Amino acid sequence: MSLSTRSKVPFDETTRLLQPDTSSSVSSDDDSSQSSSSSSPHDSLSPPRLYGTTAKSDEEEQYEPDTTTSTPVQAEYSNGFIARVVVALLVGVFTASADGSLVIATHPIIASAFNDLENSTWLFISFLLAGAATQALYGKLSDIYGRKSVLLVSYALFAMGSALIGVGQSMWQVIVGRVISGSGGAGMMALAAVIISDLAPLRDIASWQSYLNVVATVGRSLGGPVGGFLADTIGWRWSFLGQAPIFLLAMILCGIVLPNLTTGQSRGNADATKSRLARIDFLGAAFLGSGLLALLLPLRLAGQRVPWTSPVIPLLFALGIVLLGLFTVTEMRWAKEPIFPLRLLNNREVVFSYLIMACQIAAQVGMMVSVPLYFQVTERTSSTVAGAHLMPAVIGNTVGALLTGAWIGRTGYFKTPLVFAGVISFISYGLLILRWKGDTNWAESLYIIPGGFGTGVSLNAVFVALQAAIDPKDKATAISGLYLSIPIGSILGMAACNAVMQAVTPVDLASRLRDLGIDGIEAEQIIKQAISRLDYLDEAPQVVRAAIQAAYVRGLEYSHGVSLLCAVVATAAAACAKNGQLRR
Structure with missing residues (x-):
């Protein structure tokens, strides 16, 4: 069979993304029978790098899909069916996303209940670390045991962890609960994304994925206020106990609606269980x-x-x-069967995708941490009002995700949004450095919108770019690797911004105090108080308060510089990535 004939026939989930050639009268059944009795020299072609793309220029290349792989034939699903699956997935995605901001908002209250405030940050650090440690497992497990069953296990783990937190009688029990929840949460977004990519054509995936991103963003936005309200009214424990029945509902919905998406390998008898276990x-x-x-x-x-x-x-x-x-x-x-095939890292498009994701997340997290602190220091606003200043970024994130899904679905191009996301994020962080000097008005407070918008654009586009660059049989593990970039980027962003703040603010404050004639032990005491508690600003003399505020502003400028640097790296990676247009 000729290469031209093979490229016209839908074999697997890759080739069904290609535009049909109406000039061909060869059916898939006929071609299947021919392929079984003939061996074409074209079958030894190099593995594809950009699937489902069409040649446009030297940079926009097309690679013939390798039909000799064991990837099973994928069924076509209607938009109505995919919509029902997405709705079922949204329940778990929303609740898990709300949980993250809920803990950030209430962790001092939770830790104070056990007289252990100094360890309060471990309530979300343990969650991130557990997710980073277990993230890579879910892709391979879903290949072996099926998407649905592994997703249900991740839901069950999250529910168990939440219940343990709700009934925990000591700080270490609550932290253990967060570890269990983190190990379950690592699989939720990644498996939801893998399931959508199993069901929808690649060109439409960005649109469906944008709904997950929007719901996750809304969940993160509402989690903090809802958690604070529950903590103030009926107690923080119900913020977690109430999650268990919601995840039970999510498990029921997914159990009913989701198809059994598996590789079809090692199934059907008693030996299969042992065989599949040996593959891990x-x-x-x-x-x-x-x-x-x-x-x-x-x-x-x-x-x-x-x-x-x-x-x-x-x-x-x-x-x-x-x-x-x-x-x-x-x-x-x-x-x-490696848990993460290292050969994926030989593909520069995969490396660029992971780098873009990690840098965009690090930049966004750095901004999300610094913005509330800025308004608490400069305007002495409450935690609620300071947190509300993040809403423009959240709105930008939502709009960016939706527009990117529509753009990729309409045009098929995914590189342009990636470059645009990096550039507009760079502009946002640059404005924060140049314009946020302590007297920010309402119009200038909106400078964070481009940063949120760029992150929303990037998260959607990079997901498509990754899948366009890999062999379908590596899809689940590659996507798990992409989602592993999120906790890594989050921890790096928080750590880098915190380190910069701790390095710059005390030094700058010491210099300003010397200019005021304050030195020695008195200056050391002021610096210690200023960096340990914000309410010291209400106690300090006017001139000292002004010096502290200015020092914090300078430290935050350098913190935004970290986000700016991350945006530069993300933009460079996007610019170096290959371009292509996805076919329908």
Whole structure:
């Protein structure tokens, strides 16, 4: 069979993205029978790099899909069916997203209930670290056991963790509950995205994915206020106990609506269970998870629990490097089915996608952390009002996600939104550095809109760009890797911004105090009070208060500089990525 004939026939989930050639009268059944009895020299072509694209220029390349892979034939699903699946998925996505901002808003209240306020940040740090350690597992597990069953397990883990938090009688029990919830939450968004990519053509995936992003954004927006209201009225425990029945509802809906999306391998008898268990790369997963923990943990400890100069910090970094080295050796030499195939990283488009995601998330998290602090310091607003200043960014994120889905669905291009997202984010963070000097009016407070808009655009476009660059059989593991970039980017963004603030603000404040004639022990006491509690601003003399506010503004400028740098890296990666137009 000729190459031209093969390219006209829908074989799998990749080729059904290509525009049909009406000049061909060859049916898929006829072609299937011919392919079984003939061997074409074209079958030995190099693996495709950009699936479902059409040649436009030297930069916009088309690669013939490799039909010799074991990827099963994918059924076509109606938009109505996909819509029902998405609605079922939205319940879990919304609740899990609301949980994150709920904990951020109420963690001081929760920790205070156990007289352990100094460890309150572990309520969300433990969640992020557990997610980073287990994220890579879900892609391979869904390939082995099926999307639906693994998604239901992630729901069950999140519900169990939430219930444990609600009934926990000590701080360590609550933290254990957060770890369990984090391990379950790692699979929710990733598996929801994988399921949508299983059902919809690639060109339409961005539109469906935008609904998940919008609902997740709305959940993050509402979680804090709702959690604060519940904590003030009926108690913080009900914020978590109430999640268990919601996830039970999500499990029922997904159990009813979701199709059984599996690879069709190793199923149907008693030996299949043992066979599938043997396919799980437990050793690689252990090395990857523990290695990431060892690298990310010191980023949260340093400067807060222990000083950067502590020997614990380099030891943890060294341990993380060793464990990731062992992970690399395991995947390359011993693992029959790697938990994350390292060959994916030989594809520069995959690397660019992961880099863009991590940098955009780091930039966004850095801004989300610094904006409330800015208004609390400069205007002495309440936590509620300061948090409300993030709403423009949330709205920008929502609009960006929706418009990107519509753009990709209409035009098929995904590189342009990625570059645009980086540029507009750069403009946003640049405006924050140049214009937020302590006397920000309502119009200038809207400078965060482009940052949120750019993140919304980027998250949707990079998801499509990744899938356009990989072999379909690697889809689940590649998407899990993409979602692993989110907790990594979040932790890096928070750690970098916090480190910059801690380095710049005390030094700048000391200089300003010297200009006021305040030095020595008195200056040290003022600096210690200023960086440990914001209400010291209400107690300090007017001139000292002005100096503290100015020092905080300077530290926040450098913090926005971290976000700006991340936006530059994301823009450069997007500019270097290949271009292409997805066919229908």
